[in-house]
Structure formats: structure tokens, C-alpha cells
Amino acid sequence: MITKVSNHSEDAASLTERARNVLPGGITRSTVYVPPHPPYAATGSGALVQDVSGHVLVDCNNNYTSLIHGHSSRQEIVEAAVSATRSGTAFGLPTRHEVDFAEYLAARTGVEKWRFCNSGTEAVLMMLRAARAFTQRDTIIRFAGSYHGTGDEVVDPKAAGVPKWVEESVLVVPQGDLDALKDALREHGNRVAAVLIDLMPNRAGLNPATREFVQELRALTRRYGVLLAIDEVISFRLSWGGFHQHYGVEPDLISTGKIIGGGFPVGAVGGKAGFLREFDPARAGAVMWGGTFSANPVTMVAGLTALRLFDQDAISALNAKGESMRGDLEAAGVRVNGFGSLLRIMTSDTKALWWSLYERGVLAGSNGLLALSTAMNDKHLSHVIEAVAEGARNVGDTGTPEQ
Ligand SMILES: Cc1ncc(COP(=O)(O)O)c(C=O)c1O
Structure with a gap:
């Protein structure tokens, strides 16, 4: 499911360089900054987002929780x-x-x-x-x-x-x-x-x-x-x-x-x-x-x-998917906070976690936040569970979680 689809005309390195010339720190929203510089989004479709290198991810960021139905899915x-x-x-x-x-x-x-x-x-x-x-x-x-x-x-x-x-x-x-x-x-x-x-x-x-x-x-x-x-x-x-x-x-x-x-x-x-x-x-x-x-x-x-x-049935179904994901991740040894369709992976190294998830095809919030959308199907959810369990294990989890 998570495959490289196509290359876009300009790569992230070149965009980053241009951005650093005209935007302070090379960015407009400090909240989306992930050091050394975040990749650039190219397109979104349903539960998926593709960056300018053609890397496809399940979008668990959803523009910081705002895209309840994913990208243009409805x-x-x-x-x-x-x-x-x-x-x-x-x-x-x-x-x-x-x-x-x-x-x-x-x-x-x-x-x-x-x-x-x-x-x-x-x-x-x-x-x-x-x-x-x-x-x-x-x-x-x-x-x-x-x-x-x-x-x-x-x-x-x-x-x-x-x-x-x-x-x-x-x-x-x-x-x-x-x-x-x-x-x-x-x-x-x-x-x-x-x-x-x-x-x-x-x-x-x-x-x-x-x-x-x-x-x-x-x-x-x-x-x-x-x-x-x-x-x-x-x-x-x-x-x-x-x-x-x-x-x-x-x-x-x-x-x-x-x-x-x-x-x-x-x-x-x-x-x-x-x-x-x-x-x-x-x-x-x-x-x-x-x-x-x-x-x-x-x-x-x-x-x-x-x-x-996003009626009551949709809310209940999405919250249930979140609870089920939390249970699966906890069973895999991942520390997870949250309620319903919002989850947060607790780690002492949010930067490493973010990149680790990115490499595994999951776009999270910069502090480990995962926001589910109604566009996600069972395959997307299984992919996220697997990638997060492996990604979090890879980062390790020592010390006090960053707030
Ligand atoms: C609880 C809360 N209040 C206010 C805001 C600010 O909203 P906006 O980013 O749309 O200005 C946010 C943004 O994440 C938030 O999480």
C-alpha cells in the first residue's frame, strides 16, 4: 500500500535552500518545524499524503488534527x-x-x-x-x-x-x-x-x-x-x-x-x-x-x-478505532496517552520518533501526536500500528517524556 508513486519536479533539499533565503528559519509555521528541516508535502488523497520525493505516508497528523475526513476524501x-x-x-x-x-x-x-x-x-x-x-x-x-x-x-x-x-x-x-x-x-x-x-x-x-x-x-x-x-x-x-x-x-x-x-x-x-x-x-x-x-x-x-x-456514528466509530489502536500499541510496549481518535506516543526523543515514523510511512505530529481520520481503512490502521510499534522500539524510550 505504501509505495513510491511519483517524483515531483523539485526536491526537498532545493526547496529547503530556497525557503531559508526568504522565510525565517526556512519555515512559516514553527509548529511544523522538525529539525533539521521538514520534508515538503506535495499532494494528499484520503488517508495518504505524498511528499515531493514521492514518499507516501499514512497521514496521522492531518494538519494537526484538523482534517477529520482526511484529504479531499468526501x-x-x-x-x-x-x-x-x-x-x-x-x-x-x-x-x-x-x-x-x-x-x-x-x-x-x-x-x-x-x-x-x-x-x-x-x-x-x-x-x-x-x-x-x-x-x-x-x-x-x-x-x-x-x-x-x-x-x-x-x-x-x-x-x-x-x-x-x-x-x-x-x-x-x-x-x-x-x-x-x-x-x-x-x-x-x-x-x-x-x-x-x-x-x-x-x-x-x-x-x-x-x-x-x-x-x-x-x-x-x-x-x-x-x-x-x-x-x-x-x-x-x-x-x-x-x-x-x-x-x-x-x-x-x-x-x-x-x-x-x-x-x-x-x-x-x-x-x-x-x-x-x-x-x-x-x-x-x-x-x-x-x-x-x-x-x-x-x-x-x-x-x-x-x-x-461527522455524525454520532462516525464519532463513535473513529473513537473506537483510536481506543483499539491504543490497546494494540500498549500491548506492543509503546507508551500511549490520549482519548478516542487522538493518541500521543510518549517518548524522550520526539525528533527521533518523528523521523523514525516518517521513514516507516507514517506522518505524525512533531511531538508524537496521532490524529485519526474517517478516511483511514483497516489497512491504513494496521500499517500505522506496525510502523509505530517498530518506530518507537527503534527510538527506545528512556528518560522523561518531552511535553
Ligand atoms: C487547544 C488549542 N487551542 C488553540 C490552538 C490554536 O489554533 P490555531 O493553530 O488554529 O491558531 C491550538 C492549535 O493547535 C490548540 O491545540
Whole structure:
């Protein structure tokens, strides 16, 4: 199945050299950087991706979890996007497509109101701003090691280029530490706008939060008048209306993205009407939110079509495949974290693991993340299990896993 198909006109070495001349570090997304330089993708089809050297891989990266149906595998999505492209890709007016999509999301999630943007990063930042505007408080609590994009409030406050005020207005609590969370709220609760949480943070190890922790978090935020802002940019795929439903908690605000764009750039903020009112431009003092390409028709129709195809049966089937793969890998001695269709191979050498998997025809995330898609068949899944078991063994697994 995994065979060399064809050579493309320009090889990776030449592209890398050209890239290093015009792109800092030779790359546009630091998140896809794998030293010394990642290979270049040429084409994708269903569960497979081919690089410019003609090397074919089962795509378990799926553009960092966003391609829930793989590459152009569902004609319905392709046709919806092509048809929207033919009718005009962006307007300085709203279109009915954003109304259709927001209605669908509201019905699917039970979250009343929605706003669209073009990335998860943007969604998280606007969600936090809405929380600040609503509560008239400045401080955000978040959890150490979780990734929420690259906005000031959610990166390391000491990182280069981050303004000093960030350190004063963001409290970082250890992952899953209820006592530390209680202490932070006891001491600072009356100035905290929101607690921001990813219920299964990839960079922090892809361990799902415990039910007890999440339920206690919900109760604590209510007690202190703090909004619960759940970042579902990755985890939305795990349950019908978002992963929070698995925990039986109701968020005040939710950010999502990735799979809801059907393969196109997207982000979204959802929330109860009372909170999302902050964005209503007819209100005095509304939170300003533009976005030239926000809610563009191509993303809206592709996203709506992709989600309709990812119904409860598809979610359950994909999650079951993930659980089965996790079981097989664990039986083969591989350390695997995650839940449902998201897995992470835990290793002390993510770079070596990545290349080891690449050589064996599997494209993973740069930290060992595997995201299954509905385009994968049994042959693809068996290939991944075999390649990962062998690849992980080849790398060895000593020391503390990288986060
Ligand atoms: C949980 C989470 N939040 C936010 C983001 C940022 O999303 P984007 O890359 O679309 O800006 C990501 C990206 O991986 C994410 O995993």
C-alpha cells in the first residue's frame, strides 16, 4: 500500500535552500518545524499524503488534527467548497452561510450563540476578551503546559516579545492541581475573569482531565463569579457537541476551530447569549471584532458539510478505532496517552520518533501526536500500528517524556 508513486519536479533539499533565503528559519509555521528541516508535502488523497520525493505516508497528523475526513476524501465537501468558490469567496457583507453554520453549531452543541474567525488562536483571544469585558476583571487563570495558540496571554509570559503586563494578569496553575486552583481563586478570585482550560491538552501530555477535577472546576468558577472558558480547538472532535459533554459540564464560553473548517482556515467562539452579547456591535461599549475573511463562505460551507458527515456514528466509530489502536500499541510496549481518535506516543526523543515514523510511512505530529481520520481503512490502521510499534522500539524510550 505504501509505495513510491511519483517524483515531483523539485526536491526537498532545493526547496529547503530556497525557503531559508526568504522565510525565517526556512519555515512559516514553527509548529511544523522538525529539525533539521521538514520534508515538503506535495499532494494528499484520503488517508495518504505524498511528499515531493514521492514518499507516501499514512497521514496521522492531518494538519494537526484538523482534517477529520482526511484529504479531499468526501466529494460532498470538495463540491461545497468548489461551488462556494465559484459564487464568490468573500464579501464585505454577511452571507446566509454563516447563519446556516451558526444554527447548526447551536443545535449540535446546545451553545446558544457563535462568532467565527480564521484560527483557533484568534478564537481563544476573543473568548478571553469577552470574559474580561463581561466580568470587568482582568486576570485569567490557565494551566501550565497547555497550548492555546500564540496570543500574549497564553504563551510563556517570559517569552521574547511578550509585554510585561501579561505576567501580572495571567496566573498559571499546575495541570490538574485542584489545591493550587483553589488557592489561586481564594487569593485572587475577585479579580479573575476566566479560567481557561483544554480538557485534554496535547502539549501537556494528552491526558484527559479527570471528571472530578472538571466538575469541581465548574463549581468553583460559579462560586467566584468567574467564567469557565473551555478551549475545544482540538478536542471538539471527541464528542458530538464538544468534549465538555463527556464531562457533563456546561461552559460559559467555548473556543473551537480545526475540524469545523472542513479543511479551511477557521476559529469560532461560542457561548451563552448573555456573554456573547459583548460582541454585539449595536451595543454601546461592545468588544470590537472584525476579521476581513471571518465567516467566508468557503469555510462556512465546507465546515458545515464536514460536520454533518461527522455524525454520532462516525464519532463513535473513529473513537473506537483510536481506543483499539491504543490497546494494540500498549500491548506492543509503546507508551500511549490520549482519548478516542487522538493518541500521543510518549517518548524522550520526539525528533527521533518523528523521523523514525516518517521513514516507516507514517506522518505524525512533531511531538508524537496521532490524529485519526474517517478516511483511514483497516489497512491504513494496521500499517500505522506496525510502523509505530517498530518506530518507537527503534527510538527506545528512556528518560522523561518531552511535553
Ligand atoms: C487547544 C488549542 N487551542 C488553540 C490552538 C490554536 O489554533 P490555531 O493553530 O488554529 O491558531 C491550538 C492549535 O493547535 C490548540 O491545540
